[in-house]
Amino acid sequence: MKVTGFSFIRNGLKFDYPIVEAIKSILPLCDEFVVAVGNSEDETYELINNIDKEKIKIIETVWDDSLREGGKVLADETNKAFQAISDDSDWCFYIQGDEVIHEKYHPAILEGMQKWKDDKNVDGLLFDYSHFYGSYDYVGASLHWYPKEIRVIKNNKSIYSYRDAQGFRKGANQKLNVKPIKAFVYHYGWVKDPRAMQMKQETFNKLWHDDEWMEKNVVKAEEFDYSVIDALELFNGTHPLVMKERIERTNWKFDHDISVNKFSGKDIFKKILRDYFGIYIGYKNYKIV
Numbered sequence: 001m002k003v004t005g006f007s008f009i010r011n012g013l014k015f016d017y018p019i020v021e022a023i024k025s026i027l028p029l030c031d032e033f034v035v036a037v038g039n040s041e042d043e044t045y046e047l048i049n050n051i052d053k054e055k056i057k058i059i060e061t062v063w064d065d066s067l068r069e070g071g072k073v074l075a076d077e078t079n080k081a082f083q084a085i086s087d088d089s090d091w092c093f094y095i096q097g098d099e100v101i102h103e104k105y106h107p108a109i110l111e112g113m114q115k116w117k118d119d120k121n122v123d124g125l126l127f128d129y130s131h132f133y134g135s136y137d138y139v140g141a142s143l144h145w146y147p148k149e150i151r152v153i154k155n156n157k158s159i160y161s162y163r164d165a166q167g168f169r170k171g172a173n174q175k176l177n178v179k180p181i182k183a184f185v186y187h188y189g190w191v192k193d194p195r196a197m198q199m200k201q202e203t204f205n206k207l208w209h210d211d212e213w214m215e216k217n218v219v220k221a222e223e224f225d226y227s228v229i230d231a232l233e234l235f236n237g238t239h240p241l242v243m244k245e246r247i248e249r250t251n252w253k254f255d256h257d258i259s260v261n262k263f264s265g266k267d268i269f270k271k272i273l274r275d276y277f278g279i280y281i282g283y284k285n286y287k288i289v
Helices: 019-029 044-049 072-083 103-116 194-207 211-217 241-248 265-277
Strands: 003-009 032-038 056-061 091-094 099-101 124-133 138-140 148-154 159-162 167-170 177-190 232-234
Touching (some): 003 019, 003 072, 019 032, 019 044, 019 099, 019 103, 019 241, 032 044, 032 072, 044 056, 056 072, 072 091, 099 103, 103 124, 103 177, 148 167, 148 177
Parallel strands (some): 003 091, 124 177
Antiparallel strands (some): 099 177, 124 138, 138 232, 159 167
16 A cells, blocks of 8 residues: 655745644655645745655746635645656645644554545545644634535545645535544634734635735734634643643743633534534535545
8 A cells, every 4th residue: 555645835834834743643654755845935845855855845836826716826836746646656645834744643544545545436535624823732613614524535536625625525516424533733824823813814804805805804913913812612622742842942932711602502502413412514615535
């Protein structure tokens, strides 16, 4: 069984992405790794090139900054990396620049890949998600955070990155058939120095919206205001080992009263269904088989 990891990144240093940790977190499960490194204003290429010269293959890309609708450029960059994977790979393991896999989940992921490698009815593997917010101590508790997504797919080039690269589709806009596995993706996209987070908001929202929307909805400030959040929970687990040094370098403080939330009655009902009965009502970009 051959496994190839793939990802994309641009300005990873400028926006303080944990891209090195992301790649290293799944590298032990991969025989090789393809990274689409976009035209950057920093030393992102050198950063990626120094991780593992034997396993990692870099393809240099140029982002189409005119694609300012729905984050489509992110899907385009994902597809560039995916299409560069050699035909002899069985599985393709996707990881984004702000996602990290805990090493404790490696056995479950490997087991899933071995179990369904030859099952033609299975297109991919479905992961659970923990979305960290503000600091490494809190995770999002409301329903607007997506609870699951596909991160391992078969090496079938009819599969493609969907919308803003959150998930995948195949053929004529068909959802992928997936098997859920007992593994989490730790999403750290909302954990940065408040200054770096503010800069990211002012830049990356341009990938989804036009100038008029940006002017109305993105506040110009020195630092991002993390207090504007609906509901959080304390994280009681451990972080991946590859995150140890980054967490130790944390130089800002964020505290939140978890007893305060802004749930509507509808949100409470949906949360009860999800937490106590395993019933999720919301967007599902996959078909569990």
